[in-house]
Amino acid sequence: MVRLDMRNGAYLVADPARPTIQELIRVDAVVTRLVRLPLREAFETSFGRIDSRLILLVSVEGHGRTGWGEVVAAEEPLYSYETTGTAAHIIRDYLAPAMLARPITGLDDLAGRFAPFKGHNIAKAGLELAYLDLAAQMAGTSLASTIGGTRPRVPVGVSLGIQPAISALIERVDRYLDLGYQRIKLKIKPGWDLEVVAQVRRRHPDILLSVDANAAYTLQDLPHLKRLDEFGLLMIEQPLDHDDLLDHAALQKELRTPVCLDESITTPRRAEQALRLGSCRMINIKIGRVGGYSQALAIHDLCHQREIPVWCGGMLESGIGRAHNLALASLPGFTLPGDISASSRYFARDLIVPEVTVSADGTVEVPTGPGLGIKVDTDYVASRTESTERFTRQS
Ligand code: SMG
Ligand code: MG
Numbered sequence: 001m002v003r004l005d006m007r008n009g010a011y012l013v014a015d016p017a018r019p020t021i022q023e024l025i026r027v028d029a030v031v032t033r034l035v036r037l038p039l040r041e042a043f044e045t046s047f048g049r050i051d052s053r054l055i056l057l058v059s060v061e062g063h064g065r066t067g068w069g070e071v072v073a074a075e076e077p078l079y080s081y082e083t084t085g086t087a088a089h090i091i092r093d094y095l096a097p098a099m100l101a102r103p104i105t106g107l108d109d110l111a112g113r114f115a116p117f118k119g120h121n122i123a124k125a126g127l128e129l130a131y132l133d134l135a136a137q138m139a140g141t142s143l144a145s146t147i148g149g150t151r152p153r154v155p156v157g158v159s160l161g162i163q164p165a166i167s168a169l170i171e172r173v174d175r176y177l178d179l180g181y182q183r184i185k186l187k188i189k190p191g192w193d194l195e196v197v198a199q200v201r202r203r204h205p206d207i208l209l210s211v212d213a214n215a216a217y218t219l220q221d222l223p224h225l226k227r228l229d230e231f232g233l234l235m236i237e238q239p240l241d242h243d244d245l246l247d248h249a250a251l252q253k254e255l256r257t258p259v260c261l262d263e264s265i266t267t268p269r270r271a272e273q274a275l276r277l278g279s280c281r282m283i284n285i286k287i288g289r290v291g292g293y294s295q296a297l298a299i300h301d302l303c304h305q306r307e308i309p310v311w312c313g314g315m316l317e318s319g320i321g322r323a324h325n326l327a328l329a330s331l332p333g334f335t336l337p338g339d340i341s342a343s344s345r346y347f348a349r350d351l352i353v354p355e356v357t358v359s360a361d362g363t364v365e366v367p368t369g370p371g372l373g374i375k376v377d378t379d380y381v382a383s384r385t386e387s388t389e390r391f392t393r394q395s
Contacts (some may be wrong), residue, residue, distance in 0.1 A: 040347065054344075236259055264279070289313070
């Protein structure tokens with residue numbers, strides 16, 4: 001029986017059968033690095049366009065080892081209110097001191113220390129990720145098995161941004177299908193939706209196809225959105241406001257296509273409310289958006305128990321965040337292909353070796369080595385680092 005337990009405002013890992021790390025971890029230092037990675041091509045959504053990723057990497061040092069995490073916030077507060085700048089501030093002034101205050105007894109202990117600070121989930125997740133990599137390394141187990149992951153490989157899809165012309169989109173759809181990706185997700189917005197989806201569907205009648213609006217519509221667009229029903233989509237992701245549940249419930253009642261929530265699901269409580277209200281039939285879980293593994297596991301367990309399919313979302317992560325996504329997606333409830341593409345889909349060179357690759361059957365191997373199971377290319381990280389901050393234990 002899965003329960004949502006709450007302590008100090010944080011939901012705690014809910015499945016009592018899940019193995020937990022018992023080792024006491026003493027963190028000596030928390031290091032943040034601002035790293036800029038150029039994208040191989042610009043990525044455009046309903047809210048904007050980027051041609052590089054400014055990534056806040058987090059590493060925690062202790063017991064002679066280093067654990068790595070990634071803060072997936074963007075440079076501007078367009079996907080969520082958090083930015084690399086707000087995350088750096090919250091880590092510097094609140095989270096790093098809480099982490100360094102005394103040895104950490106487990107994930108629940110760390111989540112409980114962060115819980116009094118409202119919001120800033122993406123910043124919290126950055127530290128949880130780095131902590132869990134370190135803790136799993138010390139336990140000598142892979143991060144995936146540490147959190148109860150069971151899949152050796154995970155199915156993946158690709159997310160395709162808005163293009164200057166439909167022909168450019170079609171070329172990319174064909175290319176990624178040829179590479180084996182199991183699901184195509186099209187970014188949509190008013191003016192780049194029905195016609196685009198119709199053309200892709202006509203060309204590929206049988207593929208798993210979904211759309212993601214990143215909150216570009218309102219309930220007034222209901223008649224328009226209903227027309228998407230004819231394309232047999234796997235889901236329509238976050239059509240309405242970024243923090244809405246009620247309008248999505250009204251919309252889902254009128255649509256055959258399952259609504260999947262992304263931006264609106266920021267906590268296990270919001271996930272539970274969304275399911276109770278009927279706001280969606282699927283959930284995109286991003287470890288960053290929900291505040292780390294502790295919360296992501298609680299949402300996974302809740303959905304798994306209620307037979308609500310979940311999948312792992314992406315934030316154009318470097319290989320470090322990508323490796324964490326692989327661990328998360330290895331959990332049994334992640335039954336739909338995740339937004340976990342090959343490193344080469346976004347970057348000419350990634351921050352890890354070996355890079356993430358997608359095999360011809362559209363799956364990615366979950367690393368089995370201790371911790372994240374990948375090697376951070378520290379020389380390349382250093383060459384891309386714009387600034388560094390280091391926080392150490394006072395005693
Ligand atoms: O990592 O492949 C990826 C990106 C997947 O589309 C993607 N992410 O709303 O799901 C989403 C978007 C958020 C990032 S937009 C800059
Ligand atoms: Mg989305």
